[in-house]
Amino acid sequence: MTETFGARLHAAMAARGPFCAGIDPHPGLLTAWGLTDDVDGLERFARTAVEALGDTVALLKPQSAFFERHGSRGVAVLENVIADARAAGALVLLDVKRGDIGSTMQAYADAYCDPASPLCADAVTVSPYLGFESLRPVLDTAAAHGNGVFVLALTSNPEGPEVQRATTADGRTVAGTMLDHVRAANAGAEPLGSVGVVVGATTGGAATGGSGEDLAVGGPLLAPGIGAQGATVADLATVFGAALPQVVPSASREVLSAGPDPRALRAAAQKTIDDVRDLLFRASTGA
Numbered sequence: 094m095t096e097t098f099g100a101r102l103h104a105a106m107a108a109r110g111p112f113c114a115g116i117d118p119h120p121g122l123l124t125a126w127g128l129t130d131d132v133d134g135l136e137r138f139a140r141t142a143v144e145a146l147g148d149t150v151a152l153l154k155p156q157s158a159f160f161e162r163h164g165s166r167g168v169a170v171l172e173n174v175i176a177d178a179r180a181a182g183a184l185v186l187l188d189v190k191r192g193d194i195g196s197t198m199q200a201y202a203d204a205y206c207d208p209a210s211p212l213c214a215d216a217v218t219v220s221p222y223l224g225f226e227s228l229r230p231v232l233d234t235a236a237a238h239g240n241g242v243f244v245l246a247l248t249s250n251p252e253g254p255e256v257q258r259a260t261t262a263d264g265r266t267v268a269g270t271m272l273d274h275v276r277a278a279n280a281g282a283e284p285l286g287s288v289g290v291v292v293g294a295t296t297g298g299a300a301t302g303g304s305g306e307d308l309a310v311g312g313p314l315l316a317p318g319i320g321a322q323g324a325t326v327a328d329l330a331t332v333f334g335a336a337l338p339q340v341v342p343s344a345s346r347e348v349l350s351a352g353p354d355p356r357a358l359r360a361a362a363q364k365t366i367d368d369v370r371d372l373l374f375r376a377s378t379g380a
């Protein structure tokens with residue numbers, strides 16, 4: 094039987110450290126790396142990032158938008174990133190944040206969760222804001238192939254709370270409702286469920302105060318927002334509390350701005366991994 098995404102991610106986090114490096118080829122980063130803002134520059138950037146990080150980081154997260162902005166040839170580069178990163182031993186989370194009616198979600202599921210597609214990754218990000226059950230085709234297709242799904246819950250951007258922290262008729266927040274759905278989807282999964290959530294490292298006190306959302310969903314908690322968006326590794330303790338061991342902190346520009354030297358890229362990623370491991374050690378020992 095195919096090993097689940099949750100089990101593979103759990104093993105990768107233990108072996109390589111809990112960290113997700115984003116591959117976001119911003120035009121400004123291409124320029125800073127001495128590359129042209131075109132498909133050739135994109136390809137050099139992506140290849141360098143994968144070669145530097147693919148054999149050391151647990152999870153690589155290409156941001157689809159920065160490939161799509163170069164048209165079909167950019168998407169072809171993205172296909173190679175997915176294949177090359179997996180060949181190097183990293184798990185790949187494709188950050189594409191899809192959300193639509195169920196029948197269209199099946200087409201997205203075919204594109205991103207079925208190994209027959211060249212855009213299939215180990216996991217994909219989705220938006221549940223057309224209703225959680227609209228995600229069913231992606232959840233089922235991913236599960237059938239041992240792949241994972243990350244559902245947006247409390248995003249890292251300052252505009253998120255107006256929707257996500259709104260209170261529903263039953264008194265839960267919208268984000269809290271999504272977290273409950275994800276908890277149900279992961280019921281009984283060991284050692285880690287394959288349905289994760291996105292909770293920004295910038296969201297401050299979600300676990301310990303804020304609107305009181307319960308972050309123990311039985312799956313991984315992707316925490317973007319470290320570095321360029323202002324959050325630090327130390328903030329993770331406040332945001333996630335007892336859920337810290339399930340957190341996969343994520344940073345893109347923070348690491349990529351160390352490039353193009355592959356050793357500097359690797360060192361930047363390793364520093365974050367070391368800081369997270371140190372935080373986890375201190376949290377578990379009370380030191």
Ligand SMILES: O=c1ccn([C@@H]2O[C@H](COP(=O)(O)O)[C@@H](O)[C@H]2O)c(=O)[nH]1
Pocket residue numbers: 115117156188247248249250291292293317318319320321322343344345346347
């Ligand atoms: O809530 C969210 C969900 C996804 N993202 C994505 O993560 C990276 C962050 O990049 P940085 O350079 O580390 O700021 C980017 O691809 C976002 O689309 C997020 O930031 N927040």
